[in-house]
Amino acid sequence: MSQKWRHAAMVAGLWVASASASGSPGPADPATWRPPASLTQVALWPEGHAIARPPVTGPEGIHGDAIENVTRPTMTVVPPKGTNTGTAVVVFPGGGYRILAMGLEGTDICDWLTAKGITCVLLKYRVPTSGPQWDGSCECRREPKVHMALQDAQRAIRLLRQQAASLHIDPHKVGVIGFSAGGHLIADVSNASGHNYTPVDAADKESARPDFAMGLYPGHLWEGKGLVLNPTVHVTSKTPPTFLVQAEDDPVDDVRHSLTYYLALKQAGAPVEMHLYTKGGHAFGLKKKDLPIGAWPELAEKWMQSIGMLPAA
16 A cells, blocks of 8 residues: 555544445544545445445454445545546455455555556445355355445446546546456456446446456456356456456465456457466565566556557557
C-alpha cells in the first residue's frame, strides 16, 4: 500500500463500523475505510435500497492492508496522472471472498494504472461469503445463494458507463482486473448474462459486461478434475478479450484454474492471452521484481495497446 493510501487508512482508524447495508459514509457515520481526502467513495446502491447482507461477524474492520465485514459496497474513482487515455479499469481485490486485500491488490494497482493514464476504480465489494467459498471440511467449493460480489461488480460497471462523460472516460473502454478471488470475479462478470439483481434506476439500463478483463492467479475456475471449468461460468464467443497471469508454483490456487479458463475461452472463440511462470507463488501483486513474473504489468500494458484499449506506445 502506498504511503498516501496508508495514511488515509490510518486516519480512518483500525476498526470501523458499518451502520447499514447501503448509502455512502457521511459526516455522522462511524469511520469506515476511506481513500485520501482528495478522493471520494461512491455508494453503489441508492440510500435506503435493500441489498443482501453478508454474514458478518462484527463491524467493518481494517487489519493491515485488508478489510473484513463489508456490508456497504462502494467504488472509489482515481483519476489518471498526466494524459488521460479515456480507459477505465475496475479493480477487484482478492481475499477468498472473505476479506479484501485493498493494499497489495487494490491501491497499489491503482497507482500503477493511473501512472499509465488510466482511470482506476477501486471496488470495495461485499464480503464475506459473497462468492464461491472453499470448504475445507468437505474439500469442496460452496456457491452462495446470492452472488453479492457479482452484483456489486455489475453495478459499478453500469454506474461508470452512465457517468462516463463526467468522469472523462470512454464507455466502450471499461475493463476489469482481479486477483485470486477477484480473478474469479473478472470471469464471473465477463460471462454473466442479463441482470443478477432487480434494476433499481436508470444506470441499470447500461451494459455490465466489461470491454476487457485481466485475471491474476484466479481461483474458483477449475473443478479439481481434468480441465473442467466451474459450471457457473458460461463462456461464449462474446466473452471480452482476457489476459491471464499465474505462477506454476502457486500453493493456493492451482495453475489449472488459469489453464482451464484459457482453454474454455479458446474453444469458445473468445480472444485470450495467458502468461505462466515457473516461480512467483500466490498474491504477488506488483512484487517479485527480481523474478520474470514481475514483468507482467509491462506485458499487460502492451496487451491493452494490442486490443485498442490504450494508444500505441
